[in-house]
Amino acid sequence: MRAKKLPLEFSEQVCMDFLALFIEALMPVLEILLVTAVGLVLGMERINLLGAISRQSLNSLVFFVFSPSLIVSDLADTITLDSLGTLWFMLVNVLITFLIGSALAWILVKITRAPQHLQSPIIGCCAAGNLGNLLLIILPAVCEEDDSPFADSSVCSTDAEAYAVLSMAIGAIYIWCYVYPIMRIYANKATNDTGTHGATTRDNISGENSYLHSEIGTEPLLPSEGCPSSEECMDQVEFHFTGSERKAKVMFLEKTMLHLKKLTGHVDLKKLFAPSTIAAIFGFLIGIVSPIRKVLIGDDAPLRAIYNSASLLGEPTIPSMTLIIGANLLRGLQGAGVRPALIVGIIAIRYIIMPSLGIIIVKAANHFGIVGSDALYQFTLMLQYALPPAMNIGTISQLLETGESECSVIMLWTYAVATFSLTIWSTIFMWLVS
Known part of the structure; x- marks a missing residue:
């Protein structure tokens, strides 16, 4: 009889532990939901405070003052040369989330045959997660709970702040360095298709090279030169000009270099060096270089007033960004319609496929000794795969003037589902690392 009761008692204990973790994961998500709801109410026409x-x-204010102040102050305080050597995999992990998300988005676009003007926000929403304010809320809140599965609350809170701010800084860099150029390419494709009705050919002359665009206006071509024999042109690719039977042959190496030049041409240095990016650079510099750190940080630091002022300016970042999320989601209720298949596809990518792959990737990294045994660090790395789309995607859509209202609809549904998804995945991640 005792042997039969053991599995039952064990299963009951597992269920109780899982329920406790579920409650731990639910609390920070509820905090986000409540503040977001306040922002949504403040954005209504009757109140109109937002x-x-x-x-x-x-x-x-958040973009130019609050967020950079938070990044530079927290990075300078929490990141050192030793800690950066320990946390280096986070740079790779965030990049992997962006690469997987954009690849899955490309597949979704092909399967659903999404309209040209929607491809840019779809790519952005799948590629970039909200690596900023959500982690800044979730991680410290999990540490402060009485039944937290992680270390002592004070140590856990310090580490959580470091992980969240580093994630925010890395995400800001990748969004403007990787996601923005890709979204700009797809936005330009949609603009060209709309402007030319898919039937015009344009010649662009830059320096000594002449580029001929195909009928969709996105594939630049180079004239084939220096190819005396057919044997030397085995790697050439053929392209058809619009309205003509002629064929232009381009060597494979030239075509590759041309695509690289095209991609780098879409990198806007002004956007790449956004205030958050510059703040991240200064934060890393202050934290890593010990003499600068001693001058700015500490009770006896001569210039501690500068650091304290930056820290004070950074405190409104989290509530302000969360309120903005709520107010922006209100636009989704009033926005244009998006096909349900696209919304379901984006939700499946962000909340089913990517978190599942995240578990495999982080567990594999842990198996090979890349991420160490810190449970909170592994939890943070996994959580980066389960976050809703970054709110900067809406900003980029406005800058590119493509799919703005549709992006609001996507944000509305993804953040609504994130309330349940984040809770469930946070519970699973804590259970796996605890």
């Missing part, structure tokens, strides 16, 4: 003008002003 209307279009107010939201734009607050967004500018």
